[in-house]
Amino acid sequence: MGIVGIRTAILVVAGLAWCGSVLAGGWEERVFNVEHFGARGDGLTDSTEAFVHAWTAACGARGASASLLVPAAKSFLVGPTKFRGPCAATRITVQVMGTITALPASAWDRQNYWLMFHQVDGLTVTGSGGVLDGRGETWWSNRCRNGDSLVLMNCTNLELSHFSSKNSPQMHIAVIQSSKVNVTQLTITAPGDSPNTDGVHIDRSEDVHITGLTIGTGDDCISIGPGSRFVNIDGIICGPGHGVSVGSLGRHGAMESVEHIDVRNVHFINTMNGARIKTWQGGRGYAKSISFTNINFTNVENPVIIDQFYVDRGVVPNAGAVALSNITYTNLKGTSSRKTAVDFDCSDSGSCRDISVSSVLITASDGRGTEARCRNAQGKTSGYVYPRIPCLS
Template identity: 40%
Template sequence: MAPLLALLFMSAILEAAGAGNDSSSQSVFSLDRYGARGDGRHDDTHALEMSWKAAWASPRPAVVLVPNGRRYLLKLVTLRGPCKSSVTLTVKGTLVASPDRVDWSDKDRRHWIVFRRVNKLTVNGGGTIDGNCQKWWPHSCKINKTALQGSSNGFVIPLLHQSESGQSENSPATSPNTDGIHITRSNDVRVTNCKIKTGDDCMSIENGTHNLHVSKVVCGPGHGISIGSLGDDYSRAEVSGITIDSVQLHGATNGARIKTYQGGSGYAKDITFQNMAMYGVKNPIIIDQHYCDKAKPCVEQRSAVQVSNVVFKNIRGTTITKHAIKMNCSKNVSHAMALP
């Protein structure tokens, strides 16, 4: 019933790094230059689209600038590539989602700011991306049981703030479906220096993600660093080359997690969780190939996403449950895992 107020990087190569390129060699395209009001009340979607279009056509590295000290109201917007050169979205002010539900179409209530087929994208700036989350949580079907089945579950990323030390995302522990960072269908991604507090996965890594490196992330509360869920609705999943390094988890439900539905196909392979510190985590290490987040119980299936070549290395800390390691693996596919 509500949109995914999030940054969705699909088929993109995203480097979420604090430092941009040399400003002397860049072309800067400010939203204000394209008629943005920046008062938080008037629609500035067109201004963002026009500044992106100019950056997209730039023959040299370009910056789309969200100026400091102002609030830019946005409806659903898709920023497309491929661009002629690298593009940096520098958010110094605030991007805020429209709070009016009529601004979101029935065909797409799950997205807000979407990047498609964009290579060499950097997001930085120290500003705020505000999804107006409190407006949408009551309409999640996980809270409002009268919400129509089959509609969006109201996934929300309410606040993304990036400072010199990285970025932080904050949602209450009770907020529904608030994945902090969601990565899918993306290659060669680096995520570093993040602090995430949320009511769902701090990071969710899903189908089509290859060569991902995550480092220096602090998570809690939340559901941990999750690969999956994969293979839902009998789908095929392909995930490989995932490294999670130097991560802290405080009071999270899970730590290092892989979750797949029965009945799926494909693979999740070459995965390393290392140098992780966990404090008061319920399930520090968990692989669950019988994951089921459906209204009805999931029935036993013979096929599954194959999980292989998984390494857990130098993981330390405390757990609030008896078993620190849980392996609920499929009976039908082989696995190779190591816990040095």
């Protein structure tokens, strides 16, 4: 075989592992199909190794962009996997067109995550019709130490869109120590009694935008953890679940901070909580500049709640708490399943200040009246506010 023939053979072999598509600019995006690396979409064969090899090839591909493709109409069985960066391409996309199904709990090796993307800049995870199936039912009954389904750690310029996540062992999506994050148009589901199955958890991250999600789980629809700032949540349907929660903050006396959180246009349906802020006694630090705007409640157990009385063992009651300030509630309406529709339960240390409540109408689901309960909260109301909040001027 001549030199030209050898080169042709090499290109043919390489072409088996990837395919390209010519874009408008004239350059070619490399698309790496997991099946070309040995993945079997039969829902029975462990394809973990094939996914790792496909990711290694896609992440190492040079150019403006590269993609890892999970084909439609197939189910791929994958165990706990870390997809490591940084990658060579400016933008790397994971196209989840089919279903990725987790191995059952018995096959995990004490990992606290299922799929993790670590230190990947310019990552998009998307896919019309794509599903992440965490098979959490294999964990929940035994109360195992569950793992989170999809973890994004130390990533920047991150986008998650147009796929579904169901039955996570624990949290469905955890965004950790990441920035410039856009999460949009996702459907996240788990039974209402499934433990710790938060929809989206934000931890030590900033510049996060969450829009257009439909979430029904056994825990918080969205939880915002310590070290998070500039988080915008807009257009969410939540239920069942425990609401949108800022916290919990300050456990084991930790010094923690959260600031500039904007939650708007959320509809809570048959949830345990609605707009919630929760901290631990003995904690330190602050949570400030938090707003809830245009919120609807349908048969919610605790529509508006601040709870500063989570207690660790050995902590002296009223030992101080994370300081809350500049908390704003505007245009809240709907129904409560309990008589107490607004509950501001703050520490004796004067840690709840500058609470502003405007335009609120929350009635009882059974047609009766509602009330507000408050302790140690300071602030003001404006416009029509029902139920009346006695501790605010």
